[in-house]
Amino acid sequence: MGSLPLDDALFSLNPDTFAEESTAVVDFLARYYRDIERYPVMAPDAKPGSIRKVFPDAAPETGESMDRILDDVQRDVLPGLTHWQSPSFFAYFQANPSGAGFAGEMLSAGLNVVPFMWKASAVATELEQVVVDWMAGLLGLPELFCFAGGGGGVLHGSTCEAVTHATFQKGARIVGIPPANFRVLHIMAESGYGLSADTVRAAVEEDVARGLVPLYLCATVGTPGLGAIDPVRVGTTGLGAIDPVRELGQVARCYGMWLHIDAAYAGSAAICPEFRCHLDGAELADSVSMNPHKWFLTNMDCCCLWVADPTALTSALSTDPEYLKNVGSGGDVSTIDYKDWQIALSRRFRAIKLWVVLRRYGAAAMRNYIRRHVRMAEWNFSLVCFRLRQRLGIDDDAVDGLNRQLLAAVNASGREFMTHFVMDSKFVIRLAVGGAMTEMRHVRDVWELLKDKANELVGGS
Amino acid sequence: MGSLPLDDALFSLNPDTFAEESTAVVDFLARYYRDIERYPVMAPDAKPGSIRKVFPDAAPETGESMDRILDDVQRDVLPGLTHWQSPSFFAYFQANPSGAGFAGEMLSAGLNVVPFMWKASAVATELEQVVVDWMAGLLGLPELFCFAGGGGGVLHGSTCEAVTHATFQKGARIVGIPPANFRVLHIMAESGYGLSADTVRAAVEEDVARGLVPLYLCATVGTPGLGAIDPVRVGTTGLGAIDPVRELGQVARCYGMWLHIDAAYAGSAAICPEFRCHLDGAELADSVSMNPHKWFLTNMDCCCLWVADPTALTSALSTDPEYLKNVGSGGDVSTIDYKDWQIALSRRFRAIKLWVVLRRYGAAAMRNYIRRHVRMAEWNFSLVCFRLRQRLGIDDDAVDGLNRQLLAAVNASGREFMTHFVMDSKFVIRLAVGGAMTEMRHVRDVWELLKDKANELVGGS
Numbered sequence A, B: 001m002g003s004l005p006l007d008d009a010l011f012s013l014n015p016d017t018f019a020e021e022s023t024a025v026v027d028f029l030a031r032y033y034r035d036i037e038r039y040p041v042m043a044p045d046a047k048p049g050s051i052r053k054v055f056p057d058a059a060p061e062t063g064e065s066m067d068r069i070l071d072d073v074q075r076d077v078l079p080g081l082t083h084w085q086s087p088s089f090f091a092y093f094q095a096n097p098s099g100a101g102f103a104g105e106m107l108s109a110g111l112n113v114v115p116f117m118w119k120a121s122a123v124a125t126e127l128e129q130v131v132v133d134w135m136a137g138l139l140g141l142p143e144l145f146c147f148a149g150g151g152g153g154v155l156h157g158s159t160c161e162a163v164t165h166a167t168f169q170k171g172a173r174i175v176g177i178p179p180a181n182f183r184v185l186h187i188m189a190e191s192g193y194g195l196s197a198d199t200v201r202a203a204v205e206e207d208v209a210r211g212l213v214p215l216y217l218c219a220t221v222g223t224p225g226l227g228a229i230d231p232v233r234v235g236t237t238g239l240g241a242i243d244p245v246r247e248l249g250q251v252a253r254c255y256g257m258w259l260h261i262d263a264a265y266a267g268s269a270a271i272c273p274e275f276r277c278h279l280d281g282a283e284l285a286d287s288v289s290m291n292p293h294k295w296f297l298t299n300m301d302c303c304c305l306w307v308a309d310p311t312a313l314t315s316a317l318s319t320d321p322e323y324l325k326n327v328g329s330g331g332d333v334s335t336i337d338y339k340d341w342q343i344a345l346s347r348r349f350r351a352i353k354l355w356v357v358l359r360r361y362g363a364a365a366m367r368n369y370i371r372r373h374v375r376m377a378e379w380n381f382s383l384v385c386f387r388l389r390q391r392l393g394i395d396d397d398a399v400d401g402l403n404r405q406l407l408a409a410v411n412a413s414g415r416e417f418m419t420h421f422v423m424d425s426k427f428v429i430r431l432a433v434g435g436a437m438t439e440m441r442h443v444r445d446v447w448e449l450l451k452d453k454a455n456e457l458v459g460g461s
Helices: A006-011 A015-038 A066-080 A099-111 A122-139 A168-174 A197-209 A231-239 A245-255 A266-271 A273-279 A310-317 A351-377 A396-412 A440-457 B006-011 B015-038 B066-080 B099-111 B122-139 B168-174 B197-209 B231-239 B245-255 B266-271 B273-279 B310-317 B351-377 B396-412 B440-457
Strands: A152-156 A216-220 A258-262 A287-290 A303-307 A383-386 A417-423 A426-432 B152-156 B216-220 B258-262 B287-290 B303-307 B383-386 B417-423 B426-432
Touching: A015 A066, A015 B015, A015 B099, A066 B099, A066 B122, A066 B351, A099 A351, A099 B015, A099 B066, A099 B099, A122 A152, A122 A266, A122 A303, A122 A351, A122 B066, A197 A245, A216 A245, A245 A258, A266 A273, A266 A287, A266 A351, A303 A310, A351 A440, A351 B066, A396 A417, A396 A426, A396 A440, B015 B066, B099 B351, B122 B152, B122 B266, B122 B303, B122 B351, B197 B245, B216 B245, B245 B258, B266 B273, B266 B287, B266 B351, B303 B310, B351 B440, B396 B417, B396 B426, B396 B440
Parallel strands: A216 A258, A258 A287, B216 B258, B258 B287
Antiparallel strands: A152 A303, A287 A303, A383 A426, A417 A426, B152 B303, B287 B303, B383 B426, B417 B426
16 A cells, blocks of 8 residues: 555545555454454453553644554554454443444445435435334334334434433433432332333322423333443343333323333344334334344444424424525425434434345344344343352342452453443343354353352352 | 345354455445546435335345445435535535545444443543544644643534534523523624624623523634534524634633634634634633534544533533443543543444544645635635625615525536525525535536526526
8 A cells, every 4th residue: 555645635535545445444344353352352451541642642744554554553452442343242232233234334434425404415314214114114113103104213323312311310411300300210120120100100190299290201121231321220221121111101191291112222122023022012102212233233323213293303303594494395394304303413324324234134134133142142132130149148248249259350351341230239240142243152151251250259169 | 246145144244244345335435436526416306205215115024235235325325315525515514524534434333332431442532532632732722621731522423412502502492591591693794794792792791680690602613514503603604704712702701601612614724823813712712612524534423522621521411320330430530431521321433533534644734635625715714605796786685586596506407516595684605615525626617607507597697
């Protein structure tokens, strides 16, 4: 590749340079995937602030070759990375990419259009309508969430943008709902840690009696991991539990609350008929969201949000400044301007990414893919929560300490990375199986590692 | 390439398939850039709803080859696209990609890490600190916005996330500030359509006298286009005018208001010493933002936000659920968890994209690139606003009508795409020069086209 003229930036999309350098990056990434098991899953000895010292204090004055830059990525970036694509990454919840998701991302980034209004890229808007309808169909959502049924969908970057907030208390704080008006409800082992309709009804009635107006209820369908760490849903999210959608929907209807179904992670499983029951009652909801970037082979970022009544979004979020009028719909109600379906004005062409994933793999292969992960975890979707008990009679604090040590020991090995959770004051280790590259042997390996470290800790007892 | 086994999704990151299919996409995009002038800039005869009919109603059951999918992109997607990368795209403001920005985007998408906390990818967090400091240095921002100076920066997706909202009234509405408390201030031709400190001071004093508390002031530095269409700043944004930062800063200090400098577009120009004066007084601001995805060769999306006091962000936006405690900083104040610098929890590895751009081109070439656009527009940064006047004495309404016809005629040609703006009730055509592929000949072409169509309209008079 060699060095390129200094003023290359003046011809930044030169097709030959583009093809040559992009191919070098493709080869770099293919090699990375090939070698990924050689890297510690998480840099075991990185200290905050230690990594940035590797980089100079100022941007370079003169440009450098792509080869040189990729060498530096290999030398300076990869060692400090937590390798989310390692097959032994069992932390949080996975962010699953794929060759097709990557290809779609390249098309999005290469075309680099900003489909904030229909005319700003008509096909980007309409392809988005197509793919959210496709996804609604695959998940078996009621017709009322499809455009033909009077509803419709939009692609956001994350659940946090999608009406509900996984970081829900943060969202409430931002829109000015005081923490005191935010209900943290108890969930119990008896209901599989799902939220019971009786609990919600009792809380709502208590609030109504105090003169408050119930506003919003979020039902969570097996949403562990990144997309859902808010303390209210901590049980359902940390443990992947499933709220009873139909029963919660009936409560929401009864009190006029907006019901959102957050199926960020487990929504993907609904493409398999055997898991679709968890969305039963969705016709009672006002909105539903799920993240193809979690468990649907779509590279970051991509979140589907469907609403039964799009005007609920557009009446709150539309803008119609003079600046954009000449490219607007001119009052044509059939035109979608997606800027009015989201908070931000600018947006990426995410639709082509999800479209390539669906086209490339097809629904049948995607179902196989989901089933493979569920089989590997042999559990509620693909998440296993467990704790080590040394022997009966030992008190909970001691068991907690033991499990904290066990988690620290396995993570320090660099051979895998998992996280924990606290439920009913108990420290629980949390193994999320769902990596795009994870095979059964990696699950067996982590199990062996856990047993070895546990034996070391309890002295082989 | 041919067909691949149905269960390819089970091995979605197979390095060989990945390399082969990604290379096909690279070649597709290189060909697109080579041929881009053959496409109408905007599909002149697309009608809302007409495009989506091309696509089937449901996702395919079986997967298809990447070749087949790329053929469909060529046949079904490109004709309906508004080609933002066409050198004759003069609408809104440009979203400039580059080979380096694309390479960086590929690394981000390929590694697919989610650097929401330091430990979730330590190097992604620290590289983000490095590049925002680099950018602050290039722009000549006061040291107080750098990490070493007690401040710091973060990469967001858009200005709308970056404390201020380009769609500022929308943001205010969302956080519960009633429209009645939102001041729309008059701007005048005499001040170059910038906001004058006297105007702000008078409005603030009137509000204070009424018992209101002034909260937030946004100074705009030549921010036209997408990032800034809010009606309040409509003059500065639509016309690329520049607010007097130092004077507004003094007013803000005097009344304890948060001052944000929105330099979404023109901030890039500050890498050239001759344009840096427009940020003079930035030390009086609480926050500054600019978008490398506009005029800095960084593919969508990327917005730098700097704050003088990071705790102002983190105290409002931090979350500390049990779920994440084991991967947190454990109270180490030197650790940055970027989830606490933004609203959403998940985030992309944008830092590597901006880093590759800066490394690949270097500051000197980037300055040449900015200067080339300014030279082509020979105007305030790279935006030209103008209107056709048939002859003296004609009334404004007639001139408006003439200009509307002129804009419609040039856009209908498909040879270029530009937008308009209304200022002081006058319809103004708005030509934004700043495409990554735009050369002087494209600017000359659009000028000839405008003259031809104008002559047709006024009958050669």
